[in-house]
Amino acid sequence: MSSSTRASRERTRRLSAQLTALAVGTVMAVGAVVAAAPATAADSTSTGIILGVGADETQRMVTWYTSTDTAQVVQVAPTSTVTDGAFPADATTFAATGSANIAGSGGFNRHATLTGLQENTAYSYRVGSEGAWSPAYTFATQSFEGEYDFLFFGDPQIGASGNVAKDQAGWTDTLDVALAANPKAEILVSGGDQVEVANTELQWDAFLAPDKLRQYPWAATIGNHDVGGKAYEQHLATPNTDRSGALYGNGNPSSNTSGGDYWYIYKDVLFIDLNSNSYATSQGGGGDEAHLAYVTDVINRHGADAKYTVLVYHHAIYSAASHAKDADAKVRRVDFPTTFSNLGVDLVLQGHDHVYTRSYLIKNGEKADASEQPGAADVYAGPGGVLYVTANSASGSKYYDITAPDSSGTSGAGNGADPLNPTNYWYNSVQDQEHVRSYVKIQVRNDELVVANIRSGTCDAPNAGVELGKVSWCGPDSGATAAQPVGSVVDSVTVHPYHGDGQEIQVTVPEAAPGEFGWTIDGHNGLVDLGTAVDTTGGYFEATGQINPITVSDTRRSQSPWSISASVSDFRDGAKTFDGSALGWTPAVVEAGAGAVAGAQVASGYDGGDGLSVSRPLGAGDQGHATGTAKLGADLDLKIPGAVEKGTYRATLTLTALSS
Numbered sequence: 001m002s003s004s005t006r007a008s009r010e011r012t013r014r015l016s017a018q019l020t021a022l023a024v025g026t027v028m029a030v031g032a033v034v035a036a037a038p039a040t041a042a043d044s045t046s047t048g049i050i051l052g053v054g055a056d057e058t059q060r061m062v063t064w065y066t067s068t069d070t071a072q073v074v075q076v077a078p079t080s081t082v083t084d085g086a087f088p089a090d091a092t093t094f095a096a097t098g099s100a101n102i103a104g105s106g107g108f109n110r111h112a113t114l115t116g117l118q119e120n121t122a123y124s125y126r127v128g129s130e131g132a133w134s135p136a137y138t139f140a141t142q143s144f145e146g147e148y149d150f151l152f153f154g155d156p157q158i159g160a161s162g163n164v165a166k167d168q169a170g171w172t173d174t175l176d177v178a179l180a181a182n183p184k185a186e187i188l189v190s191g192g193d194q195v196e197v198a199n200t201e202l203q204w205d206a207f208l209a210p211d212k213l214r215q216y217p218w219a220a221t222i223g224n225h226d227v228g229g230k231a232y233e234q235h236l237a238t239p240n241t242d243r244s245g246a247l248y249g250n251g252n253p254s255s256n257t258s259g260g261d262y263w264y265i266y267k268d269v270l271f272i273d274l275n276s277n278s279y280a281t282s283q284g285g286g287g288d289e290a291h292l293a294y295v296t297d298v299i300n301r302h303g304a305d306a307k308y309t310v311l312v313y314h315h316a317i318y319s320a321a322s323h324a325k326d327a328d329a330k331v332r333r334v335d336f337p338t339t340f341s342n343l344g345v346d347l348v349l350q351g352h353d354h355v356y357t358r359s360y361l362i363k364n365g366e367k368a369d370a371s372e373q374p375g376a377a378d379v380y381a382g383p384g385g386v387l388y389v390t391a392n393s394a395s396g397s398k399y400y401d402i403t404a405p406d407s408s409g410t411s412g413a414g415n416g417a418d419p420l421n422p423t424n425y426w427y428n429s430v431q432d433q434e435h436v437r438s439y440v441k442i443q444v445r446n447d448e449l450v451v452a453n454i455r456s457g458t459c460d461a462p463n464a465g466v467e468l469g470k471v472s473w474c475g476p477d478s479g480a481t482a483a484q485p486v487g488s489v490v491d492s493v494t495v496h497p498y499h500g501d502g503q504e505i506q507v508t509v510p511e512a513a514p515g516e517f518g519w520t521i522d523g524h525n526g527l528v529d530l531g532t533a534v535d536t537t538g539g540y541f542e543a544t545g546q547i548n549p550i551t552v553s554d555t556r557r558s559q560s561p562w563s564i565s566a567s568v569s570d571f572r573d574g575a576k577t578f579d580g581s582a583l584g585w586t587p588a589v590v591e592a593g594a595g596a597v598a599g600a601q602v603a604s605g606y607d608g609g610d611g612l613s614v615s616r617p618l619g620a621g622d623q624g625h626a627t628g629t630a631k632l633g634a635d636l637d638l639k640i641p642g643a644v645e646k647g648t649y650r651a652t653l654t655l656t657a658l659s660s
Contacts, residue, residue: 044066044067044068044070044128044129044132045066045067045132045134046064046065046066046067046072046127046128046132046134047064047065047066047067047107047205048063048064048065048204048205048208048235049062049063049064049127049134049137049208049214050062050063050064050208050213050214050218050235050236051137051139051213051214051215051216051217051218052217052218052219052220052236052237052238052239053187053217053218053219053238053239053264053266053271054113054114054115054217054239054264055239055240055264055265056264056265056266057117057119057141057144057186057266057267058115058116058117058118058144059113059114059115059117059239060113060114060117060139060217061111061112061113061114061217061237061238061239062074062111062112062114062125062127062237063109063110063111063234063235063236063237064109064110064111064127064134065101065107065108065109065110065234065235066098066107066108066109066110066127066128067107067108068107068108069100069108070129070132071095071096071129072095072096072098072110072112072127072128072129073093073094073095073096073112073127073128073129074093074094074096074112074114074125074126074127075087075091075092075093075125075126075127075133076091076092076093076094076114076123076124076125077090077091077092077123077124077125078121078122078123078124079122079123079124079138080122082124082136085136087124087126087136092116094112094113094114094115095112096110096111096112096127097110097111097112098110098111098234101230101231101234102199102229102230102231102234102256109234109235110127111237112127113237113239117141118141119141119142119143119144120141120142120143121140121141122138122139122140123138123139123140123141124136124137124138125137125138125139137211137214137215138215139214139215139216139217142184142186144267145267146267147443147444147445147446148184148185148186148267148444149182149184149185149186149441149442149443149444150185150186150187150188150189150266150441150442150444151178151179151182151185151187151188151189151439151440151441151442152189152191152312152349152389152391152439152440152441152442153174153175153178153188153189153190153191153391153394153439153440154191154351154354154356154390154391154392154393154394154438154439154440155191155192155193155223155351155352155354155391155393155394155395155397155398156171156193156194156195156207156393156394156395156397157193157194157195157196157223157225157393157395157397157398158171158194158195158196158203158204158206158207158395158397159195159196159197159200159202159203159206159397160196160225160397160398161396161397161398161464161465161468161470162468163464163468164202164203164206165206166396166397166461166462166464166467166468167206167395167396167397167464168206168207168209168395169461169462169464170394170395170396170397170437170457170462170463170464171206171207171210171394171395171397172209172210172462173437173456173457173462174394174395174437174439174456174457175188175210175212175213176210176212177456177457177486177487178439178441178454178456179212179216181454181487182441185216185441186216186217186266186267187216187217187218187219187266188212188213188216188217188218188219189219189221189271189312189349190218190219190220190221190312190351191221191223191312191314191349191350191351191352191391191394192221192222192223192224192226192313192314192351192352193223193224193225193226193314193351193352194207194220194223194225194226194232194235194236195207195225195226195231196225196397197225197228198225198226198227198228198229198231198232198258199228199229199230199231200231201231204231204235208235218236219238219264219271219273219312220232220236220238220273221273221312221313221314221351222258222259222260222275222276222277222314223277223314223351223352224277224314224315224352226258227249227257227258227259227275227277228256228257229256229257229258230256230257230258231258232258233258233260238260238262238273239262239263239264240262240263240264241260241261241262242260242261242262242294243259243260244260244286244290245285245286246278246285246286246290247259247260247261247275247278247285247286247290247291247294248260248275248278248284248285249275249277249278249279249283249284249285250283250284250285251283251284251285251286252284258275259275259277259278259285260275261273261274261275261291261294263298263302265302265305265306267444268306268307268308268444269306269307269308269309269310269444270298270299270302270303270305270306270308270309270310271310271311271312272294272295272298272299272309272310272311272312273311273312273313274291274294274295274311274312274313275291275313276291276313276314276315276332277314277315278290278291279291279315279328279331279332279335280328280331288331288332288335288336289335292335292336292339295311295339295340295343296339296343299343299344299345303343303344307446307497308346308347308444308449308497309343309344309345309346309347310345310346310347310348310349310442311340311345311347311348311349312348312349312350313348313350314350314351314352315328315329315332315350315351315352316329316350316351316352316353316357316388316390317329317332317333317336317337317350317388318333318350318357318359318362318388318390318425318427318428319350319352319353319355319357319390320353320355320357320390320402320403320424320425320428320431320433321353321354321355321400321401321402321403321433322353322354322400322401322403323352323353323400324353324403324415324425325403325406325415330413331413333365333412333413334365334412334413337362337363337364337365337386338364338365340386341362341363341364341384341385341386342364342384344384344498345386346381346386346387346449346495346497347386347387347388347389347442347449347451347495348386348387348388348389349389349391349440350388350389350390350391351390351391352390353390353400354392354393354398354399354400355390355392355399355400355401355402355431355432355433356390356391356392356430356431356432356433356438356440356453356490356491357388357389357390357428357430357431357432358387358388358389358428358429358430358451358453358491358493359387359388359389359427359428359429360372360379360427360428360429361379361381361382361385361386361387362385362386362387362388362427363382363383363384363385363386364384365411365412366411366412367410367411367426367427368381368382368384368385369382369385372429373420373429374418374420374421374424374429374430375429375430375491376429376493377492377493377494378493378494378496379493379494379495379496380496380498381495381496381497381498382498383498383500384498385498387449387451387493387495388427389440389451391438391439391440391453392432392433392437392438392453393437393438393465394437394438394439394456395437395464396436396437396457396462396463396464396465396466397464397465398465398470399433399435399465399470399471400433401433401471402431402433404423405417405418405422405423405424405425405426409426410426411426414426429493430491430493432453432476432490432491434455434474434475434476434483434484434490435459435463435465435466435471435473435474435475435479436455436456436457436458436459436463436474436475436483437455437456437457437463438453438454438455438456438457438490439453439454439456440452440453440454441454447496447497448494448495448496448497449494449495449497450492450493450494450495451492451493451494451495452489452490452491452492452493453489453490453491453492454487454488454489454490455484455485455486455487455488455489455490456486456487457486458483458484458485458486459474459475459483460483516555516556517552517553517554517555517556517560517562517657517659518552518553518554518657519550519551519552519553519564519655519657520550520551520553521548521549521550521551522548522549522550522551522631526548528545528546528547528548528636528653529545530543530544530545530636530638531543531545533638533640535642539642540606540639540640540641540642541639541640541641541642541644542637542638542639542640543638543640544635544636544637544638545635545636546633546634546635546636547585547633547634547636547653549590549631549632549633550564550618550619550631550632550633550655551629551630551631551632552564552593552594552596552619552621552629552630552631552632553594553628553629554594554595554621554625554627554628554629554659555627555628556627556659557627559623559624559625559626559627560623560659560660561620561621561622561623561625561659561660562594562620562621562657562658562659563617563619563620563621563657563658563659564617564618564619564620564632564655564656564657564658565599565615565616565617565618565655565656565658566612566615566616566618566653566654566655566656567580567612567613567614567615567616567653567654567656568580568583568611568612568613568651568652568653568654569651569652569654570613570651571649571650571651572649572650572651573647573648573649573650574647576644576645576647576649577649578640578641578644578649579605579613580611580612580613580651581604581605581609581610581611581612581613582604582605582606582611582638582639582640582641583604583605583611583612583613583636583637583638583651584601584602584603584604584605584611584612584636584637584638584639585601585602585612585616585634585635585636585637586601586602586634586635586637587599587600587601587617587618587619587632587633587634588632588633588634588635589619589630589631589632589633590631590632590633591629591630591631592630593626593628593629593630593631594621594625594626594627594628594629594630595621595622595624595625595626595630596619596620596621596630596632597619597620597621597622598618598619598632599616599617599618599619599620600616600617602616603637604637604638604639606639606640606641607639612653615656618632618634618655619632
């Protein structure tokens with residue numbers, strides 16, 4: 001463990017080294033690695049392999065089908081250690097869980113969660129068991145901090161055109177185009193409707209065919225065409241998933257339907273994914289009220305851990321095509337927006353209507369700012385402003401044409417016209433249908449979200465909707481304008497989040513660079529065990545020992561002063577405790593350098609005083625000291641009142657480094 005300190009900055013680290021009195025203790029680090037179980041069928045095959053998001057950036061989930069009901073694992077190793085396809089002996093394995101499929105594919109589904117991934121690392125993985133491995137696939141992590149991009153894909157709905165092969169070709173091409181243009185994109189987010197018919201494995205095979213789905217994590221969403229069977233749940237494992245009955249349309253998780261809500265945090269964005277197929281209690285589930293309770297709970301518990309909150313669900317409530325006036329869309333349009341505004345949601349991603357729309361900022365079910373102009377390139381959220389985006393078809397299997405507003409009103413459930421642009425619905429800043437494939441790119445930046453709809457195809461093949469004559473025209477302006485090139489931007493907006501009435505301050509702390517001040521624990525940061533205290537004639541127990549030495553390095557040319565101080569918490573054993581002031585120390589410079597001078601001796605507070613219960617200097621260097629490295633230590637003296645109950649007590653020593 002290390003800490004670095006720059007000018008006018010103080011950093012405190014809580015050492016995992018702890019102090020134990022009255023008994024001998026041992027601390028061990030145990031890795032949760034599961035050994036691969038031997039296969040019972042060497043001819044087992046694995047299909048439908050897909051990489052999914054995990055609970056955070058250090059995790060991924062892998063899901064697949066296997067032809068035999070044998071113990072299955074995922075084997076993972078840094079790609080740099082895989083030679084000629086051979087995984088190293090110390091490759092990590094993660095045990096899979098699963099069961100026989102309810103879907104019509106036969107076989108058995110499996111999934112496993114990969115944990116403990118390191119940033120900026122390329123990994124190789126394979127699934128199966130010894131002697132029956134799948135091919136190896138690779139994925140790469142990036143920095144676990146800072147800005148990043150993710151991509152959102154609307155309704156592949158493989159099979160919707162009536163030609164699975166053509167739908168697969170368009171879907172594969174969209175992924176290839178999007179990731180060739182954005183190779184550093186970190187997650188792929190689904191708008192739902194992966195397939196046309198829920199349990200049709202031929203369609204699932206086509207959806208899962210692109211290798212990009214084994215290289216980039218897919219964040220699944222349940223669409224209305226996915227919900228009618230278990231194939232969705234069996235193919236697409238998700239993290240932190242709540243499969244309560246209230247979050248299923250029929251209220252019955254054990255039925256042959258898919259459901260549940262889930263959440264994850266990826267680099268300062270809290271994603272919450274909802275099963276919008278369950279929206280009315282008359283269906284048997286908890287309806288929209290259950291989803292709102294779920295969203296509220298997740299944001300209350302985890303919202304403070306993220307800079308942005310993004311909701312994802314299938315049924316668009318602010319769209320412009322065939323489903324814009326659906327009765328269920330109007331129900332959600334009344335139920336959802338006020339809660340989303342009150343909770344500070346930034347962005348809502350939707351599918352279902354096979355058209356691209358970008359809403360105005362919506363607050364409590366109304367346009368947040370009446371003066372916001374159609375197609376504005378920059379929008380400022382203000383309190384409660386939420387942007388809603390609907391994605392068009394990512395595969396080209398099905399497109400819906402834009403429909404006309406009516407006289408039902410310009411707020412709430414209404415589908416009235418926008419006073420600023422009467423051909424649009426009141427809630428939409430941008431509406432677009434060109435009958436070409438597209439995807440949405442979201443750039444997560446320190447103080448803005450940039451949302452862009454990007455063409456991944458043209459009117460030419462692969463484009464099943466056009467090829468099969470499902471539409472009568474293609475291109476912008478209802479075909480009046482020639483199709484634009486692949487990669488061109490249909491629409492882009494920068495969302496500037498609301499920061500309240502005050503001013504938020506942000507600072508990024510980088511890795512310590514050469515020529516700086518820092519400290520580390522010398523050697524292994526083990527438990528500082530003071531053994532069993534001795535009962536003295538003075539009426540107290542006494543124990544002695546030494547801290548793990550601290551190595552201080554200062555190579556700054558400024559030769560600025562530095563200091564290392566420490567304080568100790570109270571000693572505890574369950575509900576039993578005694579004051580940290582009982583601990584004293586005698587600091588020492590174990591190895592000279594960096595101008596180090598030991599701090600003063602501090603007596604145990606048993607006879608009076610605060611001991612180390614308040615911060616005390618361990619060592620320091622004055623202005624102008626020589627650069628270099630020093631090693632600091634301290635002898636510990638613990639005097640415990642005789643009235644303290646028997647037990648094994650621990651306390652935490654907190655070190656503070658200060659430099660200027």
